[in-house]
Amino acid sequence: MNSDRPQGLYTLVIMKFVRNRVALAGLACLLIILLAIIFAPQVTPYDPIQKDTPARNQAPSLLHPFGTDKLGRDIMSRVLYGGRVSLQVGFLSIGLAVIISAPLGLFAGFFGGFLDNVIMRVMDLILAFPGLILAIWLVSLLGANMVNVIIAIAFFSLPTYARLIRGITLSIREMEYVMAARSMGAGSARIMFYHILPGVLGPMIVVTTLGVSGAIVAGASLSFLGLGVRPPTPEWGAMLADGRNYLRTQWWIAVFPGMTITLVVLILNIIGDALRDALDPNVRA
Amino acid sequence: MSKYILRRVLIAFPLILAVTTVVFFMLRIAVPGDPAKLMAGDRATPELIEQIRKNLGLDRPLAEQYLIFLRNFAQGDLGRSVKFREPVLGVIAKAFPFTAAITFLSVSVGSAIGLLIGIITAVYQRTWIDNLGIVTAVFFYSIPTFWLGLMLILIFAVGLRILPVQGAGSWRHFVLPVATLAVGQSALIARLTRSSMIEVLSTDYVRTARAKGLAHRRVLIGHALKNTLIPVITVVGLSVGGLLGGAVITESIFGLPGVGRLAIDSISNRDYPMIQGTVILVAASFVFVNLIVDIIYAFVDPRIRYE
Numbered sequence: 001m002n003s004d005r006p007q008g009l010y011t012l013v014i015m016k017f018v019r020n021r022v023a024l025a026g027l028a029c030l031l032i033i034l035l036a037i038i039f040a041p042q043v044t045p046y047d048p049i050q051k052d053t054p055a056r057n058q059a060p061s062l063l064h065p066f067g068t069d070k071l072g073r074d075i076m077s078r079v080l081y082g083g084r085v086s087l088q089v090g091f092l093s094i095g096l097a098v099i100i101s102a103p104l105g106l107f108a109g110f111f112g113g114f115l116d117n118v119i120m121r122v123m124d125l126i127l128a129f130p131g132l133i134l135a136i137w138l139v140s141l142l143g144a145n146m147v148n149v150i151i152a153i154a155f156f157s158l159p160t161y162a163r164l165i166r167g168i169t170l171s172i173r174e175m176e177y178v179m180a181a182r183s184m185g186a187g188s189a190r191i192m193f194y195h196i197l198p199g200v201l202g203p204m205i206v207v208t209t210l211g212v213s214g215a216i217v218a219g220a221s222l223s224f225l226g227l228g229v230r231p232p233t234p235e236w237g238a239m240l241a242d243g244r245n246y247l248r249t250q251w252w253i254a255v256f257p258g259m260t261i262t263l264v265v266l267i268l269n270i271i272g273d274a275l276r277d278a279l280d281p282n283v284r285a
Numbered sequence: 286m287s288k289y290i291l292r293r294v295l296i297a298f299p300l301i302l303a304v305t306t307v308v309f310f311m312l313r314i315a316v317p318g319d320p321a322k323l324m325a326g327d328r329a330t331p332e333l334i335e336q337i338r339k340n341l342g343l344d345r346p347l348a349e350q351y352l353i354f355l356r357n358f359a360q361g362d363l364g365r366s367v368k369f370r371e372p373v374l375g376v377i378a379k380a381f382p383f384t385a386a387i388t389f390l391s392v393s394v395g396s397a398i399g400l401l402i403g404i405i406t407a408v409y410q411r412t413w414i415d416n417l418g419i420v421t422a423v424f425f426y427s428i429p430t431f432w433l434g435l436m437l438i439l440i441f442a443v444g445l446r447i448l449p450v451q452g453a454g455s456w457r458h459f460v461l462p463v464a465t466l467a468v469g470q471s472a473l474i475a476r477l478t479r480s481s482m483i484e485v486l487s488t489d490y491v492r493t494a495r496a497k498g499l500a501h502r503r504v505l506i507g508h509a510l511k512n513t514l515i516p517v518i519t520v521v522g523l524s525v526g527g528l529l530g531g532a533v534i535t536e537s538i539f540g541l542p543g544v545g546r547l548a549i550d551s552i553s554n555r556d557y558p559m560i561q562g563t564v565i566l567v568a569a570s571f572v573f574v575n576l577i578v579d580i581i582y583a584f585v586d587p588r589i590r591y592e
Binding site: 124125128129130131132133134136137140141213217220221224225226227237240243244247248251254255258259261262265266269270273 | 300301303304307308311312423424426427428429430431432435436438439443525526527529530531533534537538548549552553560564567568571572
């Protein structure tokens with residue numbers, strides 16, 4: 001790295017990430033899957049909900065690569081359309097969690113004292129519940145539908161992000177450049193936005209990437225237990241719940257949706273790990 | 286040391302009290318509609334709803350309900366199940382051993398395997414053994430519990446026919462549920478142990494130990510392992526939360542009559558006292574496990590005691 005121009009942190013991070021071939025391949029795979037899910041109506045000729053009785057219970061073939069279920073619906077179409085639900089749950093719940101927990105963690109870490117105590121004790125309380133149990137319970141109280149699944153997952157994810165942001169804020173707050181900004185007359189809001197938030201960004205990207213994969217699994221788990229998206233709407237967890245009754249005879253109904261979730265989660269985890277390595281100055285490219 | 290333990294215990298109790306308080310008020314406040322009506326179902330007569338309301342004490346002021354609830358809770362009374370017509374705690378007590386068994390076994394087996402793989406991959410850093418270990422760990426870490434459970438059934442029960450699909454009659458019924466949970470646990474612990482061990486192996490005191498001519502094994506076990514364990518122990522404690530959630534899924538897949546299955550059944554039966562009881566008990570066990578982990582932690586890392 002003998003270039004004359006000074007390099008910013010993020011240029012370095014991207015350069016390190018790009019050199020990780022496994023992560024790059026994962027990113028490419030993820031993009032292909034995302035495109036297939038977004039353009040599902042163009043990719044597959046079959047309707048994901050409409051019954052097609054003559055085509056029922058078919059093993060995987062060229063016509064139906066993932067086979068068909070007991071109503072003759074094409075499993076691959078259902079996996080693609082189902083991906084819309086699962087990915088929305090994953091991204092929206094973590095997005096919601098970040099939007100709520102970012103200011104909480106920032107304020108708690110920056111102002112400290114009573115506010116910090118109140119916010120962090122509430123987070124401790126949420127952490128006292130095992131995540132999925134809390135989500136199951138919330139959905140059972142609020143009602144089983146996609147919006148409540150997103151709320152429930154966002155809720156149990158709050159402490160993760162609030163704690164992370166608070167921790168980083170605490171350490172940056174004491175840095176000399178923050179003191180310098182303060183001595184030049186910068187207000188609290190300016191310091192939080194321009195000096196602390198950029199420092200939080202890197203670790204947050206890593207944790208949210210891993211968080212999305214966890215949220216996809218949590219959403220699918222809830223649907224698997226019958227507490228999420230209801231049939232006939234295709235959703236990965238709900239499809240598995242359906243397929244478990246046909247393991248002996250029609251194995252493909254459970255195998256392919258599960259393989260898809262595993263693949264997406266695996267890719268997100270690989271990307272998250274690669275980002276972590278890229279952001280870690282101790283890890284060489 | 287005893288002062289530290291006492292302080293941890295004094296933190297755990299208010300937390301359990303707070304958990305029960307939240308669970309109590311969520312049902313009364315956050316639920317849209319009348320819990321008595323919800324419990325009675327859609328086709329209930331007004332008399333039945335009134336009856337349920339009276340049985341649950343819902344006709345009294347909220348503050349009074351709460352005090353009664355706390356008094357009963359302190360006496361080990363979590364109300365009566367609507368479905369089983371038995372005390373909630375009694376029903377849970379029958380289911381608890383199953384959940385405790387699969388959680389305990391999967392934590393122990395999974396962590397032991399993970400620790401071993403983590404140490405091996407750290408020692409053989411940047412060799413093919415390490416690469417294989419990392420790839421396998423990321424893969425196993427990514428498989429969702431519910432799919433892994435179904436695939437194990439497909440392979441070992443439907444295909445090879447060497448283990449039963451469902452039930453809880455013998456030890457053979459526990460192999461697949463425990464394996465389902467232990468796989469993810471071992472992957473989690475392997476990844477963590479590896480990075481923790483690599484960090485410890487590059488410290489000065491390990492270099493000193495090597496420099497004075499100690500055997501490789503002696504350095505690893507006598508010097509490096511103990512410090513490697515510090516972050517691992519915390520995560521083992523926290524992972525119990527994930528495993529308790531996973532237990533709900535494995536119990537439902539493998540038909541084990543544990544607390545998780547009970548919770549899910551109570552939800553479909555609208556058995557609110559039962560749901561409340563299972564959530565409180567699972568959260569309390571989780572707080573308790575982490576209390577124990579905090580205490581073990583202080584034994585491994587003396588710095589913690591003087592915090």
